Amino acid sequence: MLEGMVATDPEVETRPIRDLDVTGSDSSLRRFLHGLPGVDQVGAEQRAAQLSTRSIKTSAKAYALDLAISMVDLTTLEGQDTEGKVRSLAAKAMHPDPSDPTCPPTAAVCVYGDLVATAKEALKGSNVKVAAVATAFPSGRAAMDVKIADTRDAVEAGADEIDMVIDRGAFLAGRYLEVFEEIAQVREACGPAHLKVILETGELQTYDNVRRASWLAMLAGGHFIKTSTGKVQPAATLPVTLVMLEAVRDFREATGTMIGVKPAGGIRTAKDAVKYLVTVNEVTGPDWLDPDWFRFGASTLLNDLLMQRMKLKTGRYSGHDYVTVD
Amino acid sequence: MAASSQKFEYAPAPESRSIVDIKPSYGLFIDGDFVDGHGKAFKTVNPASEEVLAEVAEADDNDVDLAVKAARRAHRGWSRMPGSERAKYLYRIARIIAERSRELAVLESIDNGKPIKESRDVDVPIVSAHFFYYAGWADKLKYAGFGEQSLGVAAQVIPWNFPLLMLAWKIAPALACGNTVVLKPAETTPLTALLFAEICQQADLPPGVVNIVTGAGGTGQALVGHPDVDKVAFTGSTEVGKAIARTVAGSHKRVTLELGGKAANIVFDDAPLDQAVEGIVNGIFFNQGHVCCAGSRLLVQESVAEDVLHRLKRRMATLRVGDPLDKNTDIGAINSAEQLARIRELSDIGEAEGAERWSAPCELPSHGYWFPPTLFTDVTAAHRIAREEIFGPVLSVLTFRTPSEAVAKANNTPYGLSAGVWTDKGSRILQVANQLRAGVVWANTFNKFDPASPFGGYKESGYGREGGKHGLEAYLR
Numbered sequence: 001m002l003e004g005m006v007a008t009d010p011e012v013e014t015r016p017i018r019d020l021d022v023t024g025s026d027s028s029l030r031r032f033l034h035g036l037p038g039v040d041q042v043g044a045e046q047r048a049a050q051l052s053t054r055s056i057k058t059s060a061k062a063y064a065l066d067l068a069i070s071m072v073d074l075t076t077l078e079g080q081d082t083e084g085k086v087r088s089l090a091a092k093a094m095h096p097d098p099s100d101p102t103c104p105p106t107a108a109v110c111v112y113g114d115l116v117a118t119a120k121e122a123l124k125g126s127n128v129k130v131a132a133v134a135t136a137f138p139s140g141r142a143a144m145d146v147k148i149a150d151t152r153d154a155v156e157a158g159a160d161e162i163d164m165v166i167d168r169g170a171f172l173a174g175r176y177l178e179v180f181e182e183i184a185q186v187r188e189a190c191g192p193a194h195l196k197v198i199l200e201t202g203e204l205q206t207y208d209n210v211r212r213a214s215w216l217a218m219l220a221g222g223h224f225i226k227t228s229t230g231k232v233q234p235a236a237t238l239p240v241t242l243v244m245l246e247a248v249r250d251f252r253e254a255t256g257t258m259i260g261v262k263p264a265g266g267i268r269t270a271k272d273a274v275k276y277l278v279t280v281n282e283v284t285g286p287d288w289l290d291p292d293w294f295r296f297g298a299s300t301l302l303n304d305l306l307m308q309r310m311k312l313k314t315g316r317y318s319g320h321d322y323v324t325v326d
Numbered sequence: 327m328a329a330s331s332q333k334f335e336y337a338p339a340p341e342s343r344s345i346v347d348i349k350p351s352y353g354l355f356i357d358g359d360f361v362d363g364h365g366k367a368f369k370t371v372n373p374a375s376e377e378v379l380a381e382v383a384e385a386d387d388n389d390v391d392l393a394v395k396a397a398r399r400a401h402r403g404w405s406r407m408p409g410s411e412r413a414k415y416l417y418r419i420a421r422i423i424a425e426r427s428r429e430l431a432v433l434e435s436i437d438n439g440k441p442i443k444e445s446r447d448v449d450v451p452i453v454s455a456h457f458f459y460y461a462g463w464a465d466k467l468k469y470a471g472f473g474e475q476s477l478g479v480a481a482q483v484i485p486w487n488f489p490l491l492m493l494a495w496k497i498a499p500a501l502a503c504g505n506t507v508v509l510k511p512a513e514t515t516p517l518t519a520l521l522f523a524e525i526c527q528q529a530d531l532p533p534g535v536v537n538i539v540t541g542a543g544g545t546g547q548a549l550v551g552h553p554d555v556d557k558v559a560f561t562g563s564t565e566v567g568k569a570i571a572r573t574v575a576g577s578h579k580r581v582t583l584e585l586g587g588k589a590a591n592i593v594f595d596d597a598p599l600d601q602a603v604e605g606i607v608n609g610i611f612f613n614q615g616h617v618c619c620a621g622s623r624l625l626v627q628e629s630v631a632e633d634v635l636h637r638l639k640r641r642m643a644t645l646r647v648g649d650p651l652d653k654n655t656d657i658g659a660i661n662s663a664e665q666l667a668r669i670r671e672l673s674d675i676g677e678a679e680g681a682e683r684w685s686a687p688c689e690l691p692s693h694g695y696w697f698p699p700t701l702f703t704d705v706t707a708a709h710r711i712a713r714e715e716i717f718g719p720v721l722s723v724l725t726f727r728t729p730s731e732a733v734a735k736a737n738n739t740p741y742g743l744s745a746g747v748w749t750d751k752g753s754r755i756l757q758v759a760n761q762l763r764a765g766v767v768w769a770n771t772f773n774k775f776d777p778a779s780p781f782g783g784y785k786e787s788g789y790g791r792e793g794g795k796h797g798l799e800a801y802l803r
Contacts, residue, residue: 038750040770043601053443055339055653063334245599281334282644289334 008071023219028175033176033215039207039243048239052275052283053137061274065309066104067094068273068301069292073131075110075232075299076326077138083118086111089326090122097306099314099321106160106302107291110139113150117156131161131196135186138200138229140165144182151189162186163196163297165229166213168203176216183220196262196295197222201240202232211229214247224260230297235265238275245283264297270308273301299326335648339653341442348517351381354389354540355523357396358533363389365541366632366791370516374650374659379401380414384463385539385770390548391539397479397506398554400534405476405504406481409465418529423454426525430518432794434490436649437517437694439659440613442651448764452775453494456793459777460498460645465505470713470737470795472802476504477580478556480801481549483570484519485562486512486661487616488715493519493663495781495792497536503801505557506535510549512562513542513660525801547573555579559800561618564741567801574617582790584618586715589741590736591621591772594729595630597748601770603637606721609746609772611645611657611699615719616665618787619744621772624723625732631725642699643687644777649691657719660695669718676702678713681722707738715741733761734746738793742784745773765791 022032056064074093076085090109097103108129109119119130132154136142142150151162164186170178187195197217201210217225225244228235241263248259261280267273273296280288288294303323310318349366353360363383370379378728385393404412420780423430430453431445440449451711467474480500488512500507511519519538528538539545543566550558557580560570564585575582591609593602609621650658660666677683681702690696701721705712711722726732736745745764749754759767765782768774775781780796783787788799 035333037597037599040598040601040750043598043604043770047601047604053447054336054651056336057339058337060335067334277334286333 001263023180026175029172029176029180029216033212035216036211039211041207044207044243045239048279051242051279052204052238053139054275056278058276061123062276064274065305065312066279067269067289068270068296069305070104070107071239071295072106072302072305073108073110073264073295073297074106074302075230075297077110077112077133078112080168081112081115081119083115085326086118087122090119092302092324092326093128093282094123094126094303097309099181103306103309107295110163110297113154113157113159115116116159119120120158129160130151131160132157132159133163133165133229133315137163137165140167141169144185147182148185148189149221151186155189155191155193157191161194161196162190164318165198165200166217168200171204171209171213171216177258180216180220183217183222187221193255194223195221196224196226196260198228198229199262200224201216201227202230202234207239210243214244215251218247218251218257218259222259224262225260226264226297228263228265228297236267236297236312238279241276242279242283245280245288247289249284258287258293260293260295262295262297267296267298268304270301270304273305335736340649340802341435341472341651341653342434343432343436343448344653346436348380348433348436348572348593351383352516352520352540353383353535354393354641355387355520355526355538356389356393357400357537358527358531360523363540365389365545368513369438369543370437370514372436372694373514373661374691376693378720382520384541385510385545385548387548390539390545390552393508393539394479394552394554396534397508397537399476400532401476401506403532403688404501404506407504409467409502409504412502412504413461413464414529415529416457416464416498417725419525420454420457420461420583423450423457423530426627427451427454427786430445430521431489432651433521434518436516438486438489439661440652440654441655441658444613447489449488450509452701452777453470455490456494456777457498460502463499463795467798467802469801470798472799473570475801475803477673477801478505479506479554480557480559481552481555481782482507482559483546483550483562484509486515487548487613487618489515490495490518490522493522495561496559499792500559500796500801501535502548502577503798505801508537508539508549508555510539510541510546511598513540515566516540527740544628550574557581559790560584567788580800582782582792583742584740584790584792585786585788586781587618587620587787588713588715588739589619589621589744589746590623590625590739591746592732592736592748592758593624593626593630593634594732594747594749594751594754595749597630598750598770599630599634599637601639603634604768605746605748605772606638607645610721611719612773614657614660614697614752616661616717617773619766619773619781621718621744621746622721623736624725625735626723628725628727629734635723638701639684642701644702645686645688645699647688647690647696647698657699660697660718665693665717666695668698669716669720672711672714672716673700676705676709676722679709679711679713681705681709712741729758731756737761737763740786744768745786795796
């Protein structure tokens with residue numbers, strides 16, 4: 001077990017990982033992951049349901065909508081993606097509401113590796129980051145050297161962030177050390193780029209697995225843990241995100257290291273996004289209410305956020321023709 | 327980012343009060359009509375603001391007699407009505423409750439002090455479900471195995487913690503079985519019972535089948551002591567329950583009592599800790615701890631005690647205490663000045679006896695009756711806060727080392743209403759639950775209620791069961 005799993009003070013304790021033996025062998029890693037407290041499915045889902053009954057109105061809603069916009073990783077991951085599509089997405093990321101300069105930009109644009117250079121060029125001069133999916137996204141079924149090459153390619157093209165997928169087959173087969181090594185190697189290949197580790201929770205199925213995979217990814221050096229590729233149903237859900245938020249909260253208490261969380265896929269409405277922010281606020285606390293530590297992987301979500309934002313400012317719904325179609 | 331320099335402060339989100347129409351004064355509901363009472367009228371206040379809500383009639387002995395007589399007259403027709411016909415009335419009541427749920431929820435929160443999210447999401451939906459459930463039994467009584475004859479007139483006295491829910495627990499099975507009722511709500515929370523009387527009128531329930539007499543202890547005594555009552559059902563304190571048992575001793579009256587509790591919530595070291603913490607919070611802070619089955623004694627295994635307490639305190643610090651009508655309020659007002667004084671007194675005794683007190687940091691409103699979510703550590707089984715029912719948002723934390731010690735400590739109480747067990751190990755749940763002397767044992771959850779599930783106590787927590795098929799037994803012969 002890690003030293004300092006138990007913090008005695010409600011104030012956050014920052015302690016180093018003293019016992020690196022946790023990841024020394026497959027069996028010690030297994031013992032550690034299986035020693036984490038279990039997750040009761042009914043209880044976790046009930047807690048998420050309770051959090052989603054919070055009523056966020058007026059000034060709180062205005063804050064939440066702007067925050068949510070600033071946390072969006074505006075994503076296009078289609079076979080039919082073109083440079084033109086990526087350029088228009090980049091323009092939208094920088095100025096989501098061209099009629100209102102107070103509207104914040106999104107956090108990033110997320111594309112396949114071959115379109116990183118295009119996105120980078122289009123976003124030049126802005127603070128919007130370029131994120132690239134890599135490691136044989138979305139299935140992760142490729143040889144290790146291919147995954148590393150995929151990562152290096154995206155980083156060399158200028159990606160600020162890499163969204164990798166874990167080998168769910170290896171994880172489900174219990175080969176935890178293999179998954180750990182894979183993440184650690186990709187992290188190394190990222191160089192200065194930040195690494196988001198996609199757990200693909202829809203394939204891990206149980207909350208116990210989600211918690212274990214979260215810890216595995218954090219121990220292996222991921223900067224973010226991310227729910228889903230968006231290609232598997234169910235993608236992000238509130239209870240899954242809740243369990244991951246509990247993991248990053250506990251990880252910071254144990255190690256002092258803060259890890260970000262990114263739910264991705266299936267979050268389409270502003271109302272849903274606000275529920276996630278409420279959950280962040282009440283589970284990890286406000287430190288995570290920042291695009292550096294929480295992101296939404298989404299495409300259609302942004303337009304609903306913008307429409308709700310206009311509604312709040314003007315008092316009326318403007319309709320779909322007043323936000324851009326991408 | 328500019329956004330992150332601010333804090334995520336939830337703006338007020340109050341439920342509208344305008345949906346309910348509170349009258350300046352209320353009479354008694356006898357024989358299908360609202361009539362004047364002849365006792366000294368009393369005031370009911372909003373515990374969150376101390377604002378007087380309405381003046382309510384007090385039933386004196388004569389009023390109680392009129393109500394019992396009305397119930398007796400109505401019993402003749404009601405008990406001979408085919409069960410399928412009685413069911414129609416109950417279904418109608420259940421539907422009207424569901425239709426008027428928002429109104430009932432707001433009124434319950436105003437009169438009782440409980441947060442609107444609780445009255446809206448828990449109390450009122452279960453009330454409606456309870457009537458639906460017993461409506462289904464009305465024409466199937468012969469299959470329950472408790473006889474098919476009604477008892478007659480039921481005298482029912484209910485507490486202030488779940489005014490409408492306790493009314494439903496009492497009235498729904500009584501009516502389904504062909505009894506008629508005279509019900510006395512608690513003096514601090516009469517308003518939803520009186521709104522329920524209007525619902526009975528709206529449902530065209532025959533006059534006298536349901537009678538509601540308001541008042542304090544004296545009215546209750548007159549009701550349970552009335553010679554023409556066949557059945558007494560009481561939910562409330564053990565002290566009053568004992569007095570009622572003495573009153574009816576030697577008479578023909580049948581009695582069920584649902585009394586106090588001091589439930590153990592047992593957390594083993596292999597429990598799903600984050601969910602266990604939710605269960606502990608729900609167990610003791612649900613309804614401000616005004617819950618007879620509240621998990622007021624946390625028994626946590628020593629090896630995880632420190633971790634659980636850390637998580638628990640962190641969670642308690644996020645509880646939102648305040649305006650019961652705000653949709654984001656988790657913990658509302660203490661129901662009365664009297665109850666607040668009792669909670670304060672027992673908490674002070676806990677401190678004086680050497681237990682360590684910790685309250686969640688929260689700002690309490692300046693008016694009304696409030697108590698912050700509080701826990702005591704270093705509590706031993708000998709402390710009064712570990713033995714007596716506080717009936718407030720106060721948790722006593724004790725530790726244990728082995729399963730047998732947990733069971734021994736859990737059972738070491740004059741009460742036995744409920745208990746909770748938290749472990750990932752299925753076999754341990756069954757083993758421990760079998761040894762706990764409590765009417766309800768929740769496994770990896772707490773404070774879950776369902777009309778189909780019987781509820782009731784061991785030892786000084788009372789006798790008889792309410793809810794489910796078992797709940798019919800008290801109203802049939």
